[in-house]
Amino acid sequence: MCAMARPRKPLLSRDRIVETAGALVDAEGLAALSTRRLAAELGVSGPSLYNHFRTKDEILDAVADAVSAKIDLSMFEEDDPRDWRTALHDWALSYRAALADHPQIVPVLAQGPGRRPAGLKVADAVFGAMVRAGWPPAQATHIGALMRYFVTGSALGSFARGFVDDETAYDPADYPHLGQAHRLAEHREKVDEGAFATGLRALLDGLGTQYERHAHVSGGAEA
Amino acid sequence: MCAMARPRKPLLSRDRIVETAGALVDAEGLAALSTRRLAAELGVSGPSLYNHFRTKDEILDAVADAVSAKIDLSMFEEDDPRDWRTALHDWALSYRAALADHPQIVPVLAQGPGRRPAGLKVADAVFGAMVRAGWPPAQATHIGALMRYFVTGSALGSFARGFVDDETAYDPADYPHLGQAHRLAEHREKVDEGAFATGLRALLDGLGTQYERHAHVSGGAEA
DNA sequence: ACCTGAACACCGTTCAAGT
DNA sequence: ACCTGAACACCGTTCAAGT
Numbered sequence: 001m002c003a004m005a006r007p008r009k010p011l012l013s014r015d016r017i018v019e020t021a022g023a024l025v026d027a028e029g030l031a032a033l034s035t036r037r038l039a040a041e042l043g044v045s046g047p048s049l050y051n052h053f054r055t056k057d058e059i060l061d062a063v064a065d066a067v068s069a070k071i072d073l074s075m076f077e078e079d080d081p082r083d084w085r086t087a088l089h090d091w092a093l094s095y096r097a098a099l100a101d102h103p104q105i106v107p108v109l110a111q112g113p114g115r116r117p118a119g120l121k122v123a124d125a126v127f128g129a130m131v132r133a134g135w136p137p138a139q140a141t142h143i144g145a146l147m148r149y150f151v152t153g154s155a156l157g158s159f160a161r162g163f164v165d166d167e168t169a170y171d172p173a174d175y176p177h178l179g180q181a182h183r184l185a186e187h188r189e190k191v192d193e194g195a196f197a198t199g200l201r202a203l204l205d206g207l208g209t210q211y212e213r214h215a216h217v218s219g220g221a222e223a
Numbered sequence: 224m225c226a227m228a229r230p231r232k233p234l235l236s237r238d239r240i241v242e243t244a245g246a247l248v249d250a251e252g253l254a255a256l257s258t259r260r261l262a263a264e265l266g267v268s269g270p271s272l273y274n275h276f277r278t279k280d281e282i283l284d285a286v287a288d289a290v291s292a293k294i295d296l297s298m299f300e301e302d303d304p305r306d307w308r309t310a311l312h313d314w315a316l317s318y319r320a321a322l323a324d325h326p327q328i329v330p331v332l333a334q335g336p337g338r339r340p341a342g343l344k345v346a347d348a349v350f351g352a353m354v355r356a357g358w359p360p361a362q363a364t365h366i367g368a369l370m371r372y373f374v375t376g377s378a379l380g381s382f383a384r385g386f387v388d389d390e391t392a393y394d395p396a397d398y399p400h401l402g403q404a405h406r407l408a409e410h411r412e413k414v415d416e417g418a419f420a421t422g423l424r425a426l427l428d429g430l431g432t433q434y435e436r437h438a439h440v441s442g443g444a445e446a
Numbered sequence: 447a448c449c450t451g452a453a454c455a456c457c458g459t460t461c462a463a464g465t
Numbered sequence: 466a467c468c469t470g471a472a473c474a475c476c477g478t479t480c481a482a483g484t
Contacts, residue, residue, distance in 0.1 A: 010448065035477060044449070047478075051448050056477065107330055112380045120398055128400035139421065141414055145380070146422030150369075153376020157335045157368070175343055177351035191364055198362065198433070199369030205432045206425025233467065258458060267468070270459075274467050279458065 011044055014052050014062070022063045025104045033060070061116055064109040068118035070098045076129035084133035084211075085204055088143070091126070092151055092200050099155040106160035110152035123148075135211070143207065150199060158192035234267055237275050237285070245286045248327045256283070284339055287332040291341035293321045299352035307356035307434075308427050311366070314349070315374055315423055322378040329383035333375035346371075358434070366430065373422060381415035 020041050025033050035056050036046040053059045072094035074080060075087035082090065099106050113119030123144050130140035172178065243264050248256050258279050259269040276282045295317035297303060298310035305313065322329050336342030346367050353363035395401065 012448080034475080036475085045451075047451085047480085048449055050478070107334075110333070110376065110379045111330075111383065117397065120401065124398035124401040131400065138417065142418040142421040145414060145418035146373075146377070146425070149376035149380050149418065149422060150373050151376070152380060153333065153372035153374070154369070156333045156379065157372050157375060160334065174340065175347035177354065178343065178347040191368060194361065195365040195368035195372065198365040198430075199372060199426065202369070202426050202429025202433060203422065204425075204429065206427065206429035207421075209428045209432075210421070210425060235467080257456080259456085268470075270461085270470085271468055273459070 012042060012048060012052055017042065017049060017052055017059060018062045018066055021059050022066060022102070022105070025060075025063060026102055029104050030060075030107065060105075060108050061114070064105050065116040065118045067098055067102045067105055067109060068113075068116065068122055070101075071095050071118075071122055073122065073125045076125040078132070084130060084135070085208060087129055088126075088147060088207075089200065089204055092147060095122075095147075095151045096155065096196065099152070100159060103155065103160045106152065106155045110156045112148075139210075147203070150203060154192070154196050154199070158188070158195075235265060235271060235275055240265065240272060240275055240282060241285045241289055244282050245289060245325070245328070248283075248286060249325055252327050253283075253330065283328075283331050284337065287328050288339040288341045290321055290325045290328055290332060291336075291339060291345055293324075294318050294341075294345055296345065296348045299348040301355070307353060307358070308431060310352055311349075311370060311430075312423065312427055315370060318345075318370075318374045319378060319419065322375070323382060326378070326383045329375065329378045333379045335371075362433075370426070373426060377415070377419050377422070381411070381418075 017038070021033060021038055024038060024041060033056075035049055038059070039046040039049055042048075049056075049059070053062070072091065075082050075090045080087070099109065109119075113123055126144035126147070127137075127140050130143050131137055135143065240261070244256060244261055247261060247264060256279075258272055261282070262269040262272055265271075272279075272282070276285070295314065298305050298313045303310070322332065332342075336346055349367035349370070350360075350363045353366050354360055358366065
């Protein structure tokens, strides 16, 4: 009696799957996420997942999108007092922080927004705010994309890689200049932070220069 | 008779494995590269590969490094006449072109140079040239890293994703501003190119501003 | 509608065995 | 040294069957 098949209340939901999958990826990495392992974690059998997602990749996309959803976008709201430069700056920091909280999913997230709703919502918010600030639409699109390139590239190229700390594997003689610079590899985190800060500042300064040149000619309404 | 076991000449070599693996990834994508499939392509059995590489990941690293090796570094040579700004610009284009030629391996390459020799050689060349141009060593390190962030992030976020061209899957009503911008998704390639060009220019302009401020105070010898 | 076990066609890697 | 087949412990996904 009491055969287990379909309970009155569903055991699974998309939200519960995404949450558990995210926790598993955070704790043990992308490679640890198999449909069977995830199902076990959820107390069901492997194929059950396919009642809620069509493929494992869709689950991963949903996990990535949940991270995107945590990015602060308040600086792009119409009544926010921050100017476009400050908005981009603050957004970049929040963006990076969201990725830093979930470094293992970054490779999925960095593949572009694709059809992920939260990813698209981010792009939409940046675009709207830049157009309002006086940027031509084409440039506004570019700005959203290039900022994403930099932030995700930085995340992927630094804290998202596995911890390979026995970096002594290479012979310093092969890299004449790097000896000095890469002793800093001990403080790799500092290098990452510094490169990010320098790059972000350069990007914003450079965009500022471009803006002075021809963006404000259309005289967009600003706060 | 004629039992097949060990021929007088090895059937495999690291180079042949990397070459075949690269061709397979280029043609069918990362997911198509299994040790068994690769071995079949090479006319050997799966486990044979383990005589030449310790893991499948090491093979992928080698494939990625072969792409890094194609990046032009001539602009960073001591006797090259290009100034640091032009050098960075030309390098970024060559870097991006190398990735565009092998978009499928970009996710591996974007995880940072790790212990890949060609990747480290690139970092070394940039660092050396920037220091010679008058940048303080810490800043020179940052520049190499941040340029890599941007170029790999751009590659990964645009042409490296699978071709998902039925992007009509989302409802434009959910993204108030994006409707206009994303009709350009038909010309996605144009957006990618534009975002890259705008970002690269902003980066170089911004670094120029920083350079004027305090880099040249040390009065480095320039061509 | 939602879950099950069984099954299919795969994986990466190890290892004793061969030459 | 370099390759083999067999084996281990897995995969993602499909599907008929159960309620």
